[in-house]
Amino acid sequence: MSQAVDAGAAPATADERSARRSALARLLARPEAGSLAGAVVIYVFFFAVAPPFRGLDALATILYASSTIGIPAVAVALLMIGGEFDLSAGVAVTSSALVASMLSFQLTLNLWVGIAVGLLLALGVGALNGYLVMRTGIPSFLVTLATFLMLQGLNLAITKVITGNVASPDISDMDGFGTARKVFAAEWDLGGLSLRISVVWWLLFTAVATWVLLRTRVGNWIFAVGGAQASARAVGVPVRRVKIGLFMTVGFLAWFTGMNLLFSFTTVQSGEGVGNEFLYIIAAVIGGCLLTGGYGSAIGAATGAFIFGMTTQGIVYAGWNADWFKFFLGAMLLLATLLNLWVRRRTEAAR
């Protein structure tokens, strides 16, 4: 109480007033502002043209579709803010799910063992990506393109060798399935409305990432390594550790998404996940992340994923041909990129 009074009374200068007046301006200057406005427009649009879109059950479906993109997109956004790319994120989702299910199935282990090994593998791939990028200076686009191809090949080949098939075996009757499903793929019935746990996880990860980015030292470092790596190093930021950590975060959330898929569907197709890495990147970019790094937000990435979810489902609810979806996605990406470009020009105008 007294603190609030102090703050109001002591520095009652011109500075204070101008700061207060610019609160709206400051909101508009946030990276996610454009995507939030876009989300509202798209919501209103589908609300108007597609009656089935208006129900709460539709919203639940949209949120679930958004969460499967949104969870890895949070990590991809952090990585992009840190100035790097990860093209292997999409297949890493499938890899972790395949490892978790096939390892447990073949060795008849508790599923949690497979889950843990899958996590180690995903973190390892992330660490390898990060280490190679930092050690060699090869752009992360190329390094992760290579790991993307290698993982894709391993997914297909190993699954074929082990199961003689393109899908992992059904694990629904194995030890640990019940508890794992509760953690990764629970579904609650809220008065006829089914809410998936992945939506909760998605919002939680977004909140944590936002807090880390804006309120912690590591967050400061992420912006710095992405915005000006040499400068960050010069003032003592541990650039290599930050970036490797970011790649491992992508690995972690890719693994989490893989577990969600595995325990939702009990089996995984070995060819799945290809192309999803672009959806994660698109969500991050629509949400205001600069491709060049140093700028962006986790809330923006979540909003980008939500826009993705609304559009995929909205087109279905509106009864349109789903072929239109890609066009919409492309148009939004273009708009978002133009907006970002404008933002960066403005901030760097004085350079």
Add this chain to the structure above:
Amino acid sequence: MSGTTTRAPLVRLTGCEKRYGTIVALTGVSLEVGAGEVTCVLGDNGAGKSTLIKIISGMHQADAGTYEVEGEPVRFGSPREALERGIATVYQDLAVVPLMPVWRNFFLGSEVRRGAGPLRRLDIRFMRDTTRTELRNMGIDLRDVDQPIGTLSGGERQCVAIARAVYFGAKVLILDEPTAALGVKQAGVVLRYIMRARERGLGVVFITHNPHHAYPVGDRFLLLNRGRPLGTYAKGEITRERLTTLMAGGEELEQLSHELEGTAAADAGLGRVAEELEQDVAGLSGEAAAPPEQGS
């Protein structure tokens, strides 16, 4: 030299030598700077200025000669060690992140935190207020320390970088060509700032190739040419004209000025530009030489 102070100088190099393989980058160079003094290091490109900076800042070690900090011989293994002794270097690229707010840049790498455990977080209010106060103390009044540092002018950014070094306990500032990429007015801002740092009792090593920037603020001038000292002068011992001519390229500057005057007759517009330039330079040195009234 002016060695009238009883205390040992903050930084003293004697007979410094540095070789890269068979190439002698620096030889026989001595330099000192005391508290509240500005030592200017002048030289054209390739004179050995950057090698000298690297030795003082702890990035490299001299192959011969001594390096003393406050009278105590030192041998720095890294810039961090030099920083711990209060020797801070502000490089030309300033080590700032353009897209980040001013206050985040100010504390980058030395963030102040509060709370404990997983809730340990940035003390944003403290850092914001400190940034504003520190900059105001140095005569820069920013409306908003939340604006990206990239929106500041080159001179202001330079000043933020210097203020940062001062705040984090620098006793000696090494400034690597702080005015090189700046316009006349902006350079004036930075020169005034160097004077402020001096008034606060810091030692400043000001590296530049511009004698017009060095002369008004310097107490001592070390001229380098191809890795060798051309001479060390106290302020009273040398005139601005002499300093200019001694600098490599001094004659060329004179020639260029004549050429400009010649062309001015033919082209009125260019003549005006040359005139304005001259006035600016004159006004600038006047301001910088008489700084105490400004602001404080």
